[in-house]
Amino acid sequence: MGNYSQRLLEGAETQHLVNFRQGLTTLFLGGNARMNNRKWLKVLLLVLVCCLCVSLAACQSKENTNNEASGTSGKQPSEKTTIKMWTFLDPNGTSAREVALKQIITNFERDNPNVKVAVEPQVWDTLGTKFLAANQTGNAPDVIWTSMDDFGTALKQNALVDFESLFLNSWTPEDIKDIDDAYWAFGNKDGKHYQVTLSRNYIGILYREDLLAEKGIKVPFKTWDELIDAAVKLTEKDAATGIQRYGFGQAFSPESPDPQVFPPSLIQSQGDMFTEGGKANWSTDAGVTAMNRQLDMVTKYKVTPDSAISSSVEDVYNEFKAGRYAMMIGAGVRIPTLQKESTFDGSKIQMTYFPSEDGSTFSPSVINGWNVGVWSGSKNKEAAGKFVEHMINAESDEIWMTVGGQVPVRKSTVQKNADFLSKPDKTYLSVMAEGFAKYGYAQPWEFPVSGWRADLNKIAQDILVKGKDVKAALQAAEKEFNERAGS
Template structure:
């Protein structure tokens, strides 16, 4: 065989092998691409997630609608259907959970949260938080802790409110008071100066959701380490001060004794110069008393600063058939994109710390609510919940009505009523 012929033969074999290799590689690449596309298609299969919420104001419904519209842009394969539960929310929700017809994710208030967290009907979120790298440290600790049970996290807070002191600026100016009170002593003194001409310095309700802040400010606690602690001496001292503003100092009264339904009504009607309420008071006053000249300050402190944190979380139904998609929705609604709608609305406070400065810039007059978040105590008493609230409220009412003279005895009775 000639060298020339041998060279041609070798070249032909080389070219042929290269072509075949190319075809094989192309086939493998095509197969791999097809496999990837198939996986993506399987991941992007249409899924429907039901979101349960209670019947609320049109403003809150708009926030959720806008959040979902934005979520759909990011996850077009996930359809979100809102189920508005009217009437007794918790009763109907528990019925749906028992019959396996509950939504995939739904609102849960901090007060009844322990009942559901302990009953095994909620999906723990810890694995999903880790899987999707959710920064839970950005949530206010008081909010997140309200939805943690026995070392597991069951909900991510969607928003919250704290208590603050509303004060009538015109009444303050007329009384020569330059700034809102910062301590209990100042609160009493200022209330005295403002109590005149049929107006009380302060309106106070016989409601644990208001006087619990004073208990915490005095170093007390209503619930601690799984036990009800209603009758601690610090609690009695705080309740004695709170009720004493009505019965002893005569500088405050209940809204009912003023002929009004709640604190907001009495403040709006200018029957009280100060009131202790949350951010929900703002839209109420805008409608009820649009010309009222008022300010908002942090609550006056006792031994320490404290206020209450009222919060709601999104939680996941343990029987959801689409848990990853359900968590993606929770993550979005409580993440920075979703929380921006909360900031823009001003209806409540964003639950993420990183969003709160933006809220204060947009609503500087509401800074007291945000500033209180760092020392707020969650509105929650374990599995005893409403039993604690009912017993404490009765104790406060009995003192105001002078059916009993000792705050300590009233709280001792309340402790017995709860069964501890």
């Protein structure tokens, strides 16, 4: 470029700067004012700041407009979250409770599209122990189902989050009253709640209504003698199938055990199976009587087969639905599946209470269930708490009852479904509910009691197989339990 042209451009640029400076001077100080270079730079800086503020305000206005249009009120959408849950139920399974759980999860994910529930099914009798170990290593699930046996230990390990900090503080007194019962009070620590009990269970006598009617046997049984007499009458070969049917099914395998005759008989006589300090209290006179009553059904009355020595409760359930037992000790929560899978008319399966010594009342049965809580180490506590709350809302509670065959958590669910509960094949739900209220025994949680069911079954095996003295076997088991529990 030539020197002349270069000087023209430089002169033009200089003139533009002069004009710009004069314009600013006129704008801020009036047309006749004069500014030196320092003042002029201050004015220029002020203009730039003003321009920046206007630009930011415009951007914010545009962002707010976009957010209002999308319904987010200025908040960014939540990130996708997956919460992990351990339970003994498999939502891909076919049992009534599993089908209900799948429907409840589907509804939750429908209402909370950014949260996915990943269920990792576990073996039920080792679930609690596995969770306690996972808590220690920092690798536990967000939502956990623990048995009542293990719940006290979970509290001592501070493994659970209180519901007050998650959702309960927003509940009304009416909401809490709707679910307030002995289960809701279980495990309360320092006035806070750490669990809600699902799959509430009552152990009682399951029986075939059709077979008892054929023999003219009426229920409920008032005394143990009445129960034994009925079991004797029902022990025979089935006329139609030729199957040897026994009157009363029991299971003494330590594998996946349920309470048999011993606990209700002992609790009715002495009030508890444990001392106030948490020690096993089984070798009393009442304990000897209760164990003899249980085992006499095998050795003396022959209403329970010898195979009970090694049978698991699952074995007895399978044999009951195949027609090999007229009655058995079983869990109310299993009735829907038994009704569905039995080789006979499953609607005839009913439930009744354990009798007592003198017939004045019914013997208390061990109530159980699964304490559902949120792991204290979870990185997704809020989402996990929201899901636990969802599992006990009105919609889910009705699904647990009508689809899953479970006793509902909410009193309002019972009131709204009176017609459903009055159906002949659903009367067991009313038996369970009354059992919870009047004839239930909630084991202590303040000290460790895990393993007592297996201990009692080992006693039965030692007596039946090894010929041990009843009292000596009870004393040995007490000692082993107390040493293990540290009581």
